Amino acid sequence: MKTHVLRSYRSAEALPRPEQLAWKIAEVAADPVAVRPDVSEMIINRIIDNAAVAAAAVARHPVASARAQAICHPMRRGATIFGLPHTTRVSPEWAAWANGTAVRELDFHDTFLAADYSHPGDNIPPILAVAQHCGRSGADLIRAIATGYEIQVELVRGICLHEHKIDHIAHLGPSAAAGIGTLLNLPVETIYQAIQQALHVTTTTRQSRKGEISSWKAFAPAFAGKMAIEAVDRALRGEGAPSPAWEGEDGFIAWMLSGPEARYQVRLPEPGEAKRAILDTYTKEYSAEYQSQALIDLARRLGPKIGDLRQVERIVIHTSHHTHHVIGTGANDPQKMDPEASRETLDHSIMYIFAVALEDGGWHHEKSYAPARARRPATVALWHKISTVEDPEWTRRYHARDPDEKAFGGRVVVTLKDGRVITDELALADAHPDGARPFARANYVRKFLTLSDGILTPTEQSRFLDAAENLADIPADGLGILNFAVAADKLGTPSLRGIFDWD
Secondary structure, eight states: OEEEEEOOOOGGGOOOGGGSHHHHHHHHHHOOOOOOHHHHHHHHHHHHHHHHHHHHHTTSHHHHHHHHHHTTSEEEEEEOOTBSOTTOOEOHHHHHHHHHHHHHTTTOSOBOOSSSOOOGGGGHHHHHHHHHHTTOOHHHHHHHHHHHHHHHHHHHHHOOOGGGTBOTHHHHHHHHHHHHHHHTTOOHHHHHHHHHHHHHHSOOBGGGGSSSOOTHHHHHHHHHHHHHHHHHHHHHTTOOOSSSTTTSTTSHHHHTSSOTTOOEEEEEOOTTOOOOGGGGOBOOSSSSOGGGHHHHHHHHHHHHHHOOGGGEEEEEEEEOHHHHHHTSGGGOOGGGGOTTOOHHHHTTOHHHHHHHHHHHSSOOTTGGGOHHHHHOHHHHHHHTTEEEEEOHHHHHHHHOSSTTTOOOOEEEEEEETTSOEEEEEESSOTTSTTSSSOOOHHHHHHHHHHHTBTTBOHHHHHHHHHHHHTGGGOOTTOGGGSSOBOOGGGSOSOOOOOSTTOO
């Protein structure tokens, strides 16, 4: 890996293209390096993981809305939509929109946390949609997804967006564009332009994950994937982009990040170096913000030690800056303590999540968010006794590069009414690659079967798993089978009509 130092340049300095980050990313995307077997295996795991959470979300209203929009854009070749027959094809950017929303809706797929946040599995829907539409093979898809993960992970390692209140999809647009560039074997120049266009049109604020969190939290990554496809299409037609996108005098670093004097370091693979960043990412065992995963496991462990939860006086979670300020009381969001809050908001309240996990001894992707569950008086009472504080040591470990030091959990101090104090801590979720019981292929398959139970038929479950596990052998123009269909009565209430289906 080579570390590239980024800064803003005045227009008069004329930064050469080969020195620009977008060009360097494009060179990585265009590098025909082989994909390692362990990386290929993990890509298959994440395709299964995405399908699992999409199946569980297929009837939810935002997913139905996105699907209704997508089917208004049929296309002869096109790409498939989760839930619909493989023969139903729509324009690839709309398939990416529908499938990206389905994957993201439950906040239940993979994650990577470093200088910023990300869900790198969001790269898969746009790359797969273009692969289906353009008749690519399973091997082509593997190479492309490896690129998408590589670029997103390294951008997330090197550039913090959230401190400037920029949503993390600003890293997703460029990574998906790079992955599509790999998929189509595009020249560096074309990928370079597409990456910059994608960055320019996917830079949005973090209000989508703040306050009254709405369904846009699920739509936002799907939007970035859709924009990445359109950016590549324009670049293929010879259209350019604002350049240099990151380093320009009025560009991303100068005005949206830390300013003209700032320096950022982004690592990228050297020519011929394998893309392996997906191996540094991790999925979720529970349908909740990733920084709650270890704390749910800790709540399961603490529950029996506490016993009667009515005897709790207060609970303080000592954790990282990110956890405290994004899903903790440091966010200063009263909605995070509100029993009437949306599912999306509760998903970003570690106080609520920890209370429910203590009471129930676990977490369920639907039951734990049910309005009646959130309004339960005993839950509300316990929930409002929980607070978070930032602990510098947990912040340091959150950002540590050493895998033996890196941590996403915290230390919990429970004070009981009789004065007794119970303390426990957990650094990593049990399902993390370095956790107590790391996820392997069998866990991904079990997650898929569990979440799709009663939604997909057993025959369709087996068919999809067989297609995914034999991804490398799928021939050109055969990726349409990497989809699942469900009965019409499993698709939820049809969305209200909009502009695209105006009659």
